[in-house]
Amino acid sequence: MNFVPHRFMADLADTDMELRRRLVSALGREAILDTPDDLLAYACDALVDAPPPVVVVLPRSAADVAMTVRIAASFERSITARGAATGMTGGAVAVPGGILLSTVRMNHILEIDPAHRRARVQPGVVTLDLTYAAAPYGLFFAPDPASERICTIGGNFATNAAGPHAFAYGATAEQVLAIEYVDASGDIRQSNLDDGGIDVCSILAGSEGTLGIVTCLDVRLRKAPESICIGVASFPDLESAIEASTAIRERCTAVVALELLDELALMAIAATSTSPYPRNAKAVLLIEFAGLLEDTRESEDRAEALVRRYAADSWVSTHTVAEAQRLWSGRHDVRKALSRISPDLMVCDLAVPRSRLVQAVRAIAAIAKQHRLRCSTVGHLGDGGLHPILLYDRTDIDENAAVESASNEMLEAMLTLGGGAGEYGIGFTKREIVYQQRDATDRAALHRLHHALDPQQRFNPEKLLPPRELEHA
């Protein structure tokens, strides 16, 4: 998929060299990448290809970021901040002539405060690394998007990423209690939720780097549960699995994850290795309970009774760590398994009200069928998150077009059902569909906020919202 920006600043080449010189002079040679090969490596996210940035900046500190923003302003260039670029909507690629700022070197866990259940981290810290660092204190960081082994907390904050446990513990926005950020003037600002007044954390969360660049975050840590239990139930169809998940969500107090795998995903997993799931199942529900041992046992018993009531073909559960990891492994590796039966995958990220889950999976299947695409649907049923995964061959022009159309139609279908885009971001590719769902007054209000914080559209332009001049055209 290609990112075709609205603004193409063709006459910028004359000043590119001067811009690079200024950045090298201010931040040091080691902080700047400007060879064609290096720039090409930053010309895409996990799905979207884009023109390379004019320069890549690798700051180490908030002061470096602030300096970059000031230099960018003096050259009238935009800045796109980027974590690990695991997004799939073009949110982390620069516009032509723009600067790409990677937080890869801002990757330090600055402090873990066990008494306060907080950690202070730089935005480039890999998400799972924080949980590893907090583990000796009996704590963990709750957000666990599928890419947690490589994605960064700054990127999670920018897209408000979630993961399987979000319905129990909240998404990234709910974990961030204080931030340091660089504003459009190049000033370093702090905001702490406990200071009262306007909560800047909430303003910047999910803004995909369009309102400021976060340079430090204070995040919540949670006490690790005494006991974890994993249950796996197989069902004759997706609908039964979804209905069982609703009953479990309402009646099992210790439930913290409710993951759905469909038949195609199960077949792919079974084809690649020793599947932890029953053969020939049409749908599997993977359930995690966490808390005191008494609570997880009670929820486990209740869940078993409930899945049987909803026609489950089988049920297994475990309290051992090794077996729990084995049962999770299929879910964690579903993309890897599908990629072995298809040259390319397009992972969509959608959200619907839980009560519309059955309609949503039917709509997804119908759209895939209409476009003659194979589609596997996995999801986070706790809060209505769905990931349809379209199987295709990107060298096939027709399939490419079909995948793009199908993914857009799926998003539109979810919007009709009262849902929308999920945690992979809106970026460039989903921008128009999401934006068009808002009426003119709502759009104007969003632009007011954007204009208030980034009057020159310096930060990650053309993402989330169309450029303002288009709105008034």
Place this chain on the structure above:
Amino acid sequence: MIAHDTLDPFEELVTKGWVRPPESQRPAFPPSGRTLRPNSLAALVEIVRRANHAGFPFFFVGGGTRLSNHPLPVAPQLHGQPTIAIALDGLNRVLEFRPMDFTVTVEAGIPLAQLREQLAMRGQTLMLDSPHAQQGTIGGLLASGYAGPRRRSLGYTRDALLGAQLVLADGSLVESGGRVQRQASGYNLGRVMVGAHGCLGAYATLHLRTVPLPETHRCIVATLPEGTRSRVLASIEALPVEPTAALLIDGFMREIPGWEGPDGRVFLAFEGSETSIARATRDLRTALGAIGVSETRLFDRDAEALLEGVINAPVPLHHNHGDNTATIRLWGPPSKAVALRNTVHRQLGEVNLKAETITDLHNGDVYARVKAFGPRALDIAAREIFVELAHEATRASLLGAPASFHDRFTIAVNRERSSESLVPTLRSHFDPRSLYAIDRSLL
């Protein structure tokens, strides 16, 4: 611009019955001014539009629980017109409750307690703390950004907000955020307005996240013998079952039951399954017994009411302790909370005033109440100490005090808040005519 003395822009709305008469038992805001109570969303929008057109400064009132003890919001530019209070307590309906989705849509003027009752019928609740939940509205709670003692366990007030319909200063009605549990990218204007005290717009309707109602609540109050405090606090931190609130209490005997020990009392709230609470009680009693704390009282049936009482205790609904009582809330890191509490007692003790304190062990807040034998004695002895204490904390606010405290306190303590610089910028975009009269704490 319509001159106030020649034409009342709201008269037509009153005649049409869009505006309810003020309730007699509720105070008017401002006391000598005009309070308008829209009875529908359309009426609210129309009132704001007309106020905007006529150039009347205005502010929004929820249940009035905060304004009872605080100076009224002020209009930065008075426009030569009287300030109007728009009371939203008439907008108090549950519009849509979807138990299966764990979401509810309400009008912003609904009191938290009223909503909790309706949600409880389907086994759900909102994990929000609010002082005076019977009267305080959810819109007001969000606008104030109140953070209660359960926030470390259950999250902050903002976390419950999925989306909202907002009325901006020009009367435009804006929908922002979403209605689904899973919220992702995009600007959520509803959350932008959390803690803004209505200076950017008013909440009209709210889309909120609900959670399953805990099976059981239990509060435990333990009396602390001399020399046990520090060991008790360490043992609470080590409990396998975390309390949702953990407070060290000195005084407040009238509002909070339990005998006061030489080292005060600890108050713990637990929520969860019956088995987990039984385990928590057993573990706690074992730990405290080993330290020498033998007296613990359990509250089950009335546990929720007791927790509410503890939240209410330092936040007087009206300044009804007489003019010789003042209460302050101090914020700080949890690791320094007990030290801050000790400073409160020492400094007030030096001028022969006895402080009553509630120290939030999870979050670091210290509530301090002091009573003198007369208003002048209070003014002389405590006012300057409050100002000093406020400077020792990371943040401070007065919860109830004579007017003289407010003037001195505001000037002395109103140092720059981290988000302060954004307020004028945002206001210039969301309220370009500066019509919202704003809370003094934001000035």
